Amino acid sequence: MTPKIISPDKSSSHILQTIDPPGIADESMRHTVELLLNLIEQLQLKVKDLESENQRLKDENNRLKGEQGKPDIKAKSKGFKSQHSSEKERKTPKKHSKGSKNATSKIDREEILEYPCIPTTSRRRI
Numbered sequence: 698m699t700p701k702i703i704s705p706d707k708s709s710s711h712i713l714q715t716i717d718p719p720g721i722a723d724e725s726m727r728h729t730v731e732l733l734l735n736l737i738e739q740l741q742l743k744v745k746d747l748e749s750e751n752q753r754l755k756d757e758n759n760r761l762k763g764e765q766g767k768p769d770i771k772a773k774s775k776g777f778k779s780q781h782s783s784e785k786e787r788k789t790p791k792k793h794s795k796g797s798k799n800a801t802s803k804i805d806r807e808e809i810l811e812y813p814c815i816p817t818t819s820r821r822r823i
């Protein structure tokens with residue numbers, strides 16, 4: 698008897714749900730199939746728990762290294778009816794507001810500073 702290969706479009710959980718143990722005539726075979734199905738279900742739950750624990754530990758490790766973990770993306774809920782986008786604010790043009798800095802600064806005092814005497818050797822002739 699050759700084993701059937703699961704096609705990629707059908708999930709293993711869907712195939713397992715189609716198995717009907719009461720339809721098996723042999724009592725010992727029926728009992729064995731039921732035990733195996735229960736074992737598969739327990740193992741699938743354990744794998745799912747271990748995968749989530751593994752991801753949590755990876756995120757914690759990345760956080761401790763200063764990196765970011767996997768983002769927790771929530772499913773879209775259908776309860777929101779209002780517009781949450783800032784698209785309207787992004788579309789409105791803004792006025793150009795750059796002006797002269799001299800126009801805003803005011804002179805409040807004037808002071809004349811004298812420089813020390815410059816030696817004649819350092820003067821430059823033109």
